[in-house]
Amino acid sequence: MDIPVTVLVFVLFFVGAFVTVLLDSDWARRAFVAIFLLLVLFPGFSGRGAWPFITWHLFGEVRSTSLNYYQVRLVDVAGKEIQFDARAVPPALQTPIRRYGSMMAEKPDDPDMKELGCFLLDRAVEYQRARWEGELSFWRYVKFPRHQYGFEWNEVIDTTVAKINAIRVYEMRLELTPDARNVVHLLPEERVEYRREECGASDS
Amino acid sequence: MNLLINYTRHPRRHSPLNLLVGRILLGVYGIWKLLSYEWSGLRRWPRSLFANHGHGLFVPWDWVIDFIWWEVGVACLLLMAFIFGIHLRWVGVLGAVVIAHLSGVHYVITNAGATFLPLVYFLVFWGVFSHEDEISWDTFRRSGGESLDALNERLQIRRSREYSHSVFRWGLLVVAVTYFFTGFTKVQHGLLDWATAENLALILRHEEFLHLNELPYSAQLIIDNYWLSLLSAWGSVVLELGLLVAILIGLPLAPFVLGLLGLHTIIAIAMHIFFFDQYLLFLLFVPWDEWSKHKVPNKTFDVIYDETCKFCARSLLPFRFLGDEGIVTFYSQSTLPTTHEAVRSDLGRAIFASDEEGEEYWGYDVFERLLWVIWVLRPIAWIMRRRLVRAIGERVYQWVAVNRQRLSTCSVQ
Numbered sequence: 066m067d068i069p070v071t072v073l074v075f076v077l078f079f080v081g082a083f084v085t086v087l088l089d090s091d092w093a094r095r096a097f098v099a100i101f102l103l104l105v106l107f108p109g110f111s112g113r114g115a116w117p118f119i120t121w122h123l124f125g126e127v128r129s130t131s132l133n134y135y136q137v138r139l140v141d142v143a144g145k146e147i148q149f150d151a152r153a154v155p156p157a158l159q160t161p162i163r164r165y166g167s168m169m170a171e172k173p174d175d176p177d178m179k180e181l182g183c184f185l186l187d188r189a190v191e192y193q194r195a196r197w198e199g200e201l202s203f204w205r206y207v208k209f210p211r212h213q214y215g216f217e218w219n220e221v222i223d224t225t226v227a228k229i230n231a232i233r234v235y236e237m238r239l240e241l242t243p244d245a246r247n248v249v250h251l252l253p254e255e256r257v258e259y260r261r262e263e264c265g266a267s268d269s
Numbered sequence: 270m271n272l273l274i275n276y277t278r279h280p281r282r283h284s285p286l287n288l289l290v291g292r293i294l295l296g297v298y299g300i301w302k303l304l305s306y307e308w309s310g311l312r313r314w315p316r317s318l319f320a321n322h323g324h325g326l327f328v329p330w331d332w333v334i335d336f337i338w339w340e341v342g343v344a345c346l347l348l349m350a351f352i353f354g355i356h357l358r359w360v361g362v363l364g365a366v367v368i369a370h371l372s373g374v375h376y377v378i379t380n381a382g383a384t385f386l387p388l389v390y391f392l393v394f395w396g397v398f399s400h401e402d403e404i405s406w407d408t409f410r411r412s413g414g415e416s417l418d419a420l421n422e423r424l425q426i427r428r429s430r431e432y433s434h435s436v437f438r439w440g441l442l443v444v445a446v447t448y449f450f451t452g453f454t455k456v457q458h459g460l461l462d463w464a465t466a467e468n469l470a471l472i473l474r475h476e477e478f479l480h481l482n483e484l485p486y487s488a489q490l491i492i493d494n495y496w497l498s499l500l501s502a503w504g505s506v507v508l509e510l511g512l513l514v515a516i517l518i519g520l521p522l523a524p525f526v527l528g529l530l531g532l533h534t535i536i537a538i539a540m541h542i543f544f545f546d547q548y549l550l551f552l553l554f555v556p557w558d559e560w561s562k563h564k565v566p567n568k569t570f571d572v573i574y575d576e577t578c579k580f581c582a583r584s585l586l587p588f589r590f591l592g593d594e595g596i597v598t599f600y601s602q603s604t605l606p607t608t609h610e611a612v613r614s615d616l617g618r619a620i621f622a623s624d625e626e627g628e629e630y631w632g633y634d635v636f637e638r639l640l641w642v643i644w645v646l647r648p649i650a651w652i653m654r655r656r657l658v659r660a661i662g663e664r665v666y667q668w669v670a671v672n673r674q675r676l677s678t679c680s681v682q
Binding site for chain 1: 301302305306307308310311313314315317318321323324326327358359361362365366369372373375376378379380381383384386389390393396397398399400435439442443446447448449450451453454455457458459462463467468470471472473474475478479480481482492493541542543544545
C-alpha cells in the first residue's frame with residue numbers, strides 16, 4: 066500500500082463527500098454513492114486497500130500443519146519466562162505483539178527495533194507494578210469490549226513471577242498432526258534479547 | 270413481521286422513526302467506543318512505528334499524537350450533535366473525517382482500528398442524505414422561514430407519507446459487502462481446501478498457539494467433532510457470502526444475520542476474538558417503527574397548542590409523523606374540539622395534551638408523553654420523568670414559554 070495512494074484516497078473521498086453535501090442535488094448524491102461503492106469493492110477484489118477502505122480479507126488462508134511464528138516473552142530477575150500480555154501496552158492486542166516480535170527478530174540491531182523492545186519491556190515492568198499494587202482501573206468493566214481477549218496474566222503469575230528484567234523474542238516452529246489434535250513438535254529458538262540495563266533503566 | 274428490513278430493496282418507510290433510532294444507536298455506540306479506547310497509550314509508543322507505517326502521513330507531526338485526546342473530544346462532540354440532528358450534513362461528514370483519521374492512527378498499532386470503519390461509512394451516508402432525516406433539530410431550525418399558517422397546516426392536516434432511508438439502503442449494502450469479502454477471500458484461496466474440517470481445526474489450534482496459550486473447551490469440542498468442524502467451516506463461508514446475495518435477490522435477512530451473529534459468538538468463545546460492534550450495527554436494520562406501533566396499540570393523544578405561537582408549532586414539527594400515523598391529533602384554537610373547550614384560555618401559558626382515558630398533561634409533560642408514546646423511545650421518557658431531570662426540564666420549559674416571543678417571531682391575532 067503506497068503512502069501517497071492512501072492519503073490521496075482519504076483526502077479525495079472526504080473532499081468528495083463535502084462537495085456532495087454542498088451541491089445538495091440528487092445527481093451528485095447518486096454519483097457519490099457510485100464512487101463510494103467502487104471504493105468499497107476495489108480493495109476486496111484487488112487485495113489492495115487504502116484507508117478508510119480495506120480488503121476485509123479475514124482468516125482466508127488455508128492452514129498447514131506446520132506454523133512458524135514469533136513469541137514475545139519476558140524474563141524475570143530469577144530467569145523465569147512469561148509470555149507478554151498485550152494489556153501492558155494499550156491499545157495493542159495480542160496479534161500486533163506477535164508482529165512486533167517478528168520485526169525485532171528480523172532486525173535485532175536496528176536502533177528503532179531496540180527502542181521498540183525497550184518500550185515493550187518498560188511498559189511490561191510498569192504493568193507488573195500496577196498489578197502488584199492493585200492499581201487496575203475500575204473503568205475496564207464499563208469499557209467497550211476488547212476485540213481480542215487472548216492470553217492474560219492472572220494472580221498465579223502475579224505471585225510466582227518476580228520483577229521483570231528482560232524481553233526476549235522466540236521464533237517458534239510448530240508441527241501438528243494432520244487432524245490438528247496432537248503436537249508433533251514445538252521448537253522455540255531465541256532470536257533477540259534486550260535487558261533493562263541495555264535500555265538505560267535506572268533501577269535494575 | 271420481519272425481524273430485519275432489507276432497505277437495499279425497500280428503502281421507503283411510512284415513518285421516519287428508524288432514522289432517529291439509528292442516529293441515537295450509532296451516536297451512543299460511537300461515543301462509548303471512542304471513550305473506551307486507550308488513545309493516551311498511543312503517545313507512549315515509539316514514534317518510529319508511525320513514521321515507518323503506510324499510515325505515516327496521518328501523523329505528519331508528533332503533536333498530532335500528543336493532542337489525540339482533544340481530537341477524540343471533538344469526535345464525541347460531533348457525535349452528540351449527530352444524535353440531536355444539529356447541522357447533520359456537516360456533522361455527519363466531519364465526524365466521519367475525524368473518526369477515520371483517529372482510527373487510521375490507531376491502526377498503526379493494531380488493526381482493531383478497522384472496527385471503526387462501518388461507523389465512518391454510516392456517518393458519511395448520513396451527511397450526504399441528511400435531508401431525509403426528519404426528527405431532528407435541523408427540522409426545527411429550517412422551519413424558521415416558514416409562515417405560521419403553513420406550519421399549522423403541516424401539523425394538523427394528516428397525510429400518508431413515505432420516507433426514503435438511503436442511509437440504510439447503502440449502509441446495509443456496504444455492511445454486506447464487507448462480509449462478502451471475508452467469504453470471498455476463502456473462495457480465492459480455494460474453497461474446497463479451506464472449507465474442510467481439518468483446516469478449521471488447524472485455524473483453532475493455530476489461534477491457541479499464537480494468542481491464547483491454552484485451547485478453550487469450545488474449540489476442543491469443535492476439533493474433536495468432525496461434522497461440527499465441517500459445518501462450522503461451510504457455515505462461515507455460506508453466511509459471509511450469503512448475506513449479500515440475500516439482500517440482492519430479496520431473501521429473508523434474519524437467518525443470515527442471526528447466523529452471522531452466532532458465528533461471531535462462536536469465534537468469541539473459541540478464539541477470543543470479539544467483534545461486538547456487529548451486534549450493534551445490525552440493530553440499525555430492525556423495524557423499530559413497526560415494533561413501536563405494535564407495542565402501543567390504539568393509544569391516541571390529542572395535543573393542543575397555541576396557533577399564534579410559531580415557536581410552539583416549530584417545536585412540535587419533529588413529532589408530525591405521529592400525526593400522520595394517527596397516534597396524535599394536533600389541534601389549536603381554531604380547530605379545537607368542543608370537548609377541550611375548557612383549556613382554550615390556558616393555551617397561552619403552556620401546551621396541553623390529553624389521552625383517550627382523559628388523563629391531562631401540560632407543558633413539559635406533553636413532550637415526555639410524545640416520547641413515551643413512541644415505544645422505542647420510552648427510555649428517554651423514563652429519564653425525563655426522573656425527579657431532578659423533570660425539575661430542570663420544567664424550569665427550562667417555563668423559561669422558553671415566557672420568552673417564546675423573543676425566541677421566534679410570533680403573530681398575535
